[in-house]
Amino acid sequence: MGAPTSPxxxxxxxxxxxxxxxxxxxxxxxxxxxxxxxxFPNPWSAFQNLSGCHMGEERAGLGKLKDxxxxxxxxxxxxxxxxxxxxxxxxxxxxxxxxxxxLNTTGALDPSTVSQMLAPRCGVADVINGSSTMDRSxxxxxxxxxxxxxxxxxxxxxxxxxxxxxxxxAITASSAISIDKAALSGVFxxxxxxxxxxxxxxxxxxxxxxxADITIGFYAGAHGDGEAFDGPLGTxxxxxxxxxxxxxxxxxxAWAVSGSGGDDSSGGPGSASVDLESVAVHxxxxxxxLGHSSVQGAIMYPTIRTGxxxxxxRQDDVxxxxxxxxxxxxxxxxxAPTSPSTSSRETDSSLGAVGxxxxxxxxxxxxxxxxxxxxxxxxxLTL
Numbered sequence: 001m002g003a004p005t006s007p008x009x010x011x012x013x014x015x016x017x018x019x020x021x022x023x024x025x026x027x028x029x030x031x032x033x034x035x036x037x038x039x040f041p042n043p044w045s046a047f048q049n050l051s052g053c054h055m056g057e058e059r060a061g062l063g064k065l066k067d068x069x070x071x072x073x074x075x076x077x078x079x080x081x082x083x084x085x086x087x088x089x090x091x092x093x094x095x096x097x098x099x100x101x102x103l104n105t106t107g108a109l110d111p112s113t114v115s116q117m118l119a120p121r122c123g124v125a126d127v128i129n130g131s132s133t134m135d136r137s138x139x140x141x142x143x144x145x146x147x148x149x150x151x152x153x154x155x156x157x158x159x160x161x162x163x164x165x166x167x168x169x170a171i172t173a174s175s176a177i178s179i180d181k182a183a184l185s186g187v188f189x190x191x192x193x194x195x196x197x198x199x200x201x202x203x204x205x206x207x208x209x210x211x212a213d214i215t216i217g218f219y220a221g222a223h224g225d226g227e228a229f230d231g232p233l234g235t236x237x238x239x240x241x242x243x244x245x246x247x248x249x250x251x252x253x254a255w256a257v258s259g260s261g262g263d264d265s266s267g268g269p270g271s272a273s274v275d276l277e278s279v280a281v282h283x284x285x286x287x288x289x290l291g292h293s294s295v296q297g298a299i300m301y302p303t304i305r306t307g308x309x310x311x312x313x314r315q316d317d318v319x320x321x322x323x324x325x326x327x328x329x330x331x332x333x334x335x336a337p338t339s340p341s342t343s344s345r346e347t348d349s350s351l352g353a354v355g356x357x358x359x360x361x362x363x364x365x366x367x368x369x370x371x372x373x374x375x376x377x378x379x380x381l382t383l
Contacts, residue, residue, distance in 0.1 A: 040272045040306060042233035044068060047109075047117050054108035057086045065109075068117065069093045073127030100126055100134035100294055119303035120274065122282060123227055123238035126292050126302060131155050133291030134302075151300065151320030152291040154241040159289040159324045160201070164213065164243070168206040173217030176251035179276075183257050188216060191280035194311065195288060198318045199325040213243070214287055218251040233306065236274055239283040247283050249276075258309060271307040278310045290320050 047068075050061050066082035069075045074093040075082075091107040098105045101116050126134050133152040153159075160167065169192065171184055185205060192203035206212040222228040227238055229250040237249040249255075256273035285300050293300040298316040313321075 040233055042118065042120060043230045044118055044234065047114050050109050051111050051114045052109065053086055054106075055086055055088070055091045058084050059086070060084055062086055062090070065117075066090060066093075069097065071123075071125070073125035073132075096127065096132060100132060100292075102294060102296070116303070119305060120233045120236050121303040122279075122286075122292070123229075123235035124286055124292065124302075128291070129155050134294040151293050151295075151298070151316045151323075153289055153320075153324070154286075154291050157289065157324075158242045160213075160242045165200055165325075166202045166204070167213040168204050168211060169214035169216060169247075170206040170209050170212035171217070172209045172212075172215045173219060176220055177218045177255060179255060179257055184276075187257055187277045188280055191277050191284055191311070194281055194313055195284055195321060197328060198313060198331050199321050199328055201288070201325055212245070214245040214247060216247045216249075218249045220251040223248065232272070233274075236304070237279050237283050239286040241286060242289050245287065247287055249279065249283075274304070274306060275309045275311075278304060278308065281311050281313075285317065285321070288321060289324050290317070293317070293320070 046061055047065055050059060050065060053059055053062065062084040063082040066075055066078075069090075070077055070082070074097055075089060094109065094113065095105050095107040097103075097117075098107075098113055103112055103116065104110065106113075126132060133154070169188065171181065171188065174181065174184055189205065196202055209215050217223075220229060225246065225248065227235075227248070229235060229248075229252065231250075231252045232254065235250065236253055237247070239247040254271075254273045255276045256271070257276050281299050282304075290300050292302045293316050295301060295314065295316040298314045299310065299312075300317055300320070304310060
């Protein structure tokens with residue numbers, strides 16, 4: 001009679017099979033139909049609790065969501081605090097938001113809408129003075145006339161005048177962050193150069209605000225312009241339309257400074273960092289007169305995920321800026337395709353924001369590995 005067969009190989013094979021099945025179907029680790037939780041908490045994380053709300057309901061937290069929608073122009077500023085009632089005004093505001101972001105226009109807080117609202121974003125409103133800069137339907141007529149669709153301008157179309165084609169910028173407030181001045185200068189030089197490459201505009205760094213058309217600063221909380229920052233991963237930055245020239249960034253963010261290439265060595269999936277150059281290129285678009293675009297791959301799309309690098313102008317951005325300032329005669333007309341080294345290290349669009357966030361899937365699988373390991377250990381101890 002041979003020696004008894006050890007159960008260990010069988011147990012290992014069973015555990016491996018379980019693990020393989022779970023890795024092959026990572027969605028099984030999450031409840032179906034619910035918005036994925038943000039990888040890192042932000043000021044809007046509690047909106048997850050509102051998923052599924054619709055017209056006629058009353059639920060704690062809806063007043064805060066109305067504040068969010070009011071901040072970005074979808075609801076007027078209230079004379080008193082917003083209520084927690086899901087009323088007709090809220091339904092209409094959500095429907096406009098959904099149209100702007102290419103979501104199903106239900107007027108209800110479905111999971112994809114809540115997921116989009118959780119994304120860190122630019123602090124500039126999407127709806128200004130009652131006019132949406134992103135609404136595909138409202139832009140349709142003018143889009144057909146200009147031969148392209150979804151780029152937009154601020155109401156009234158402000159731009160820098162023809163006699164100001166060489167603009168100077170100064171970094172005037174950086175003491176609230178730990179990034180050295182030389183690194184900051186490199187980031188902003190590259191960010192401005194991306195717009196200069198496509199247009200007749202030229203940019204140079206100035207020594208002081210007195211010599212600058214554009215001032216750039218990092219601030220925390222309220223900082224005197226009526227647009228207080230809200231801490232990590234909420235509103236990341238904001239900039240004013242021409243010819244104001246103010247560009248403010250939230251000092252509370254974990255800003256990542258990349259090299260001149262495409263890789264972001266200090267960010268990546270699972271990171272809470274925000275790529276500084278990506279945000280800078282977007283906000284410069286506002287400084288030059290562009291509003292938000294509903295093209296998910298465009299620089300002027302309002303949201304960006306953590307660990308994402310998105311710095312290359314897309315066709316929508318190029319056509320929008322050239323309509324304001326003309327084309328650089330040396331511009332070859334080519335726009336770099338989406339690639340892992342430029343603006344596409346975004347699992348959802350990010351700045352396209354519906355879908356898996358970087359790091360969510362790998363985090364879920366990691367938990368499964370631990371669970372299977374503990375199960376295997378328990379089985380061995382019972383032998």
